[in-house]
Amino acid sequence: MRTLIFATNNQHKIDEIKKVIGEQFNIITLQEAGINIDIPEPHDTLEANATEKSTTIYSITKLDCFSEDTGLEVEALNGEPGVRSARYAGDGKNFQANIDLLLNNLENRTNRKARFRTVISLLMDGKEFFFEGICEGEIIQQQSGNKGFGYDPVFIPLGSSKTFAEMSMDEKNVFSHRRKATDLLLQFLAEIK
Numbered sequence: 001m002r003t004l005i006f007a008t009n010n011q012h013k014i015d016e017i018k019k020v021i022g023e024q025f026n027i028i029t030l031q032e033a034g035i036n037i038d039i040p041e042p043h044d045t046l047e048a049n050a051t052e053k054s055t056t057i058y059s060i061t062k063l064d065c066f067s068e069d070t071g072l073e074v075e076a077l078n079g080e081p082g083v084r085s086a087r088y089a090g091d092g093k094n095f096q097a098n099i100d101l102l103l104n105n106l107e108n109r110t111n112r113k114a115r116f117r118t119v120i121s122l123l124m125d126g127k128e129f130f131f132e133g134i135c136e137g138e139i140i141q142q143q144s145g146n147k148g149f150g151y152d153p154v155f156i157p158l159g160s161s162k163t164f165a166e167m168s169m170d171e172k173n174v175f176s177h178r179r180k181a182t183d184l185l186l187q188f189l190a191e192i193k
């Protein structure tokens with residue numbers, strides 16, 4: 001079975017992606033690989049940050065690995081917070097502070113359209129491949145639900161009446177950006193097997 005390192009420190013991402021991949025591949029987390037670093041995300045695109053994370057871990061391990069960078073892109077805010085989603089309200093990566101700032105910035109706005117975009121960077125035999133997943137939806141007025149992470153309590157995907165934070169992980173994976181990007185990764189890996 002092929003082994004891949006997933007270059008992230010975000011346990012929610014690990015849980016969601018492992019649920020999609022199941023037993024098809026052996027996914028090793030940074031913690032399991034004994035790597036304890038805060039991977040840098042200094043760039044202004046999701047693609048460049050994803051590359052930074054995967055190449056950082058590849059240079060340490062020389063093993064096939066992938067990373068992902070995700071942003072929430074809000075139409076009325078010209079695509080913000082986007083690549084700055086994790087640190088929207090400051091360096092503390094505080095989910096509640098980020099939600100509060102977002103709802104504040106959207107106060108009195110009627111256009112609530114938003115989308116999550118995930119970019120996966122796979123480094124395999126030293127070559128890089130990208131996979132993208134998008135989930136369209138809207139930002140509600142008041143947060144609801146306590147599952148998931150990040151902006152999940154304020155995001156309702158198109159085709160649902162629940163926020164991501166009101167869904168089980170399986171339900172979220174029906175709609176999610178991350179699942180769509182992971183499907184493309186799996187399709188690619190199945191083709192080169």
Ligand code: ITT
Nearest residue numbers: 007008009010068069070071085086149150151152
């Ligand atoms: P790694 O870089 O270690 O992978 P991170 O949490 O820093 O983990 P990102 O840079 O991709 O990950 O952060 C994007 C932020 O966007 C994240 O902190 C959340 O606030 C938010 N986010 C990402 N995916 C999300 C999702 O599925 N649902 C809700 N919010 C999400």
